Amino acid sequence: TKTKKKMKVQLSIAAANLPEEGASYYATVTVDDAEVGRTAAKAGSDGSFLELVVLDTETVTANISIYAAADDSVVAQEFFDVAKIVHSYTKAVAKATEAGPVIGLHATEQTNNKLMVVLSAKDLPNTDFALFKKQLTDPFFEIYNHLGKKIDTSERIENDLDPVWKERFYDLELLCGSSLTMPLRVTVYDKDGGGSSEYLGNAALSVQQMLDGAVIPLVRGGAPVDEATLMAKQAELLPDVKVPRSAQNALNAALSAVSDLEKLKEEAHAQKEQAEAAKVEAAQAKEAAVAKEAAADKLAAAHMEAQRKFSSLAKKATRVAGRAETKEFDGKVKFTLAAKNLADTDFGIRNKSDPIYEIFLGSEKLVRSNKVSDNLNPVWQERTIDLERIDTLDTPLKVVVFDKDGGDDQVNLGVYEISVNALVGADPGTGMELLDQPRKSKGALYVQKAEFVGFVNLKDQAASLKAECEASQGELEAATQAFSAAQQDANKAMEAAAEAAEVAQAAQEKADAAEAAVKMAELVV
Incomplete structure (x- = not known):
């Protein structure tokens, strides 16, 4: 028989209905009467997130306790079956405590949700010309996420047709919606004097291609730019260091499950209509761009x-x-x-x-x-x-x-x-x-x-x-x-289209969260 591989579990903790809005609170995670994790103290309000705690296994019952930072007094506590939450649809559960506050717990297998990458180019065209001295292209790049939004601009490297830029760190959710195969756009420019920039070309590649070290031709006007290529000289996936947005959305839905079900349904319907309208505007902006x-x-x-x-x-x-x-x-x-x-x-x-x-x-x-x-x-x-x-x-x-x-x-x-x-x-x-x-x-x-x-x-x-x-x-x-x-x-x-796409995505996330809140409330009710 095969031994089941233990997984590391990433816990995200949130709380609502805390006694004093603005007061500082922290949370502890206890397993078998032994404290295995503690968050930093933060000013609290409804839906306050109290950072990440990582467990070495999923097969535990965790006691989550919320403390007032002023006097270390227990404000609320509740027990959670971590394995059940990990294998649930939303991976989040909220429970109302006897003391009144609601504690929410999101549990999922720890994954690598950050990208560290060192981009490089080779055989870039030389767009700088001088009659009496040697002068080469001064390249830099801009990277656009899967929605077309510019999320980063690199440093300029002077007089180099084969540049290797400094390492960059990106959140996979922001970069590619956490999909390693989603195409991204990297646009390369020549930084000229006086602050002007000259377009050299762009390359479409995914995070997976960066990890694979794929060599991508640089394209301009629908045709390759001579022998110019772009590739990731080094790329590595790293784990999260803060509460991911997906966990925040799931916990918000769980904490909101105590609200009136009908009100949640009305809100979900309104959010869905807004999301659809935002999608139409984003599509029109994209077409124009x-x-x-x-x-x-x-x-x-x-x-x-x-x-x-x-x-x-x-x-x-x-x-x-x-x-x-x-x-x-x-x-x-x-x-x-x-x-x-x-x-x-x-x-x-x-x-x-x-x-x-x-x-x-x-x-x-x-x-x-x-x-x-x-x-x-x-x-x-x-x-x-x-x-x-x-x-x-x-x-x-x-x-x-x-x-x-x-x-x-x-x-x-x-x-x-x-x-x-x-x-x-x-x-x-x-x-x-x-x-x-x-x-x-x-x-x-x-x-x-x-x-x-x-x-x-x-x-x-x-x-x-x-x-x-x-x-x-x-x-x-x-x-x-x-x-x-x-x-x-x-x-x-493109910026307008990216902003419209971001608005549409945010509207869709709100609609999804509202729908999830409805489902959660239906389970609770």
């Missing part, structure tokens, strides 16, 4: 696109401006050269010069052509010169034509100096007589085709990019203002 949040998400996407555009332009403008300080242009020149009437420096009836050319900038060889064998009127293959290697478009380049014989042997056929501008502007039909030709030679050089490829005036491009960057910055500022206004509007709507 969702619409505003959707509008804000669209503007967030537009803002991020404006920011991406500005960042890209700013980087390009900086790069081009830097190059324009030392270089006027960029690109390439593509050309095809030909020659006519070159000297024949080879011997033999069928053996003629094998012309080839090389182009030099000073002593630096820029390009070398192919060899055209046995031809005094060659047309060479197309060649390209990278303008990165030339100071100006009017810098003279030397074209050296020679006869390429076997091995390293070569014979000069002529030289011509020409700039890139002259090369591109040359008339294909006009020959340029070569200098330093062999005796009596009339060889001429022709530019059959020459054109710029990808030519860019860097100074003009830098000025154009600067203007584009300034216009983009204006667009970004307008997008930031529009998104900020929409986000504030959405936040206000």
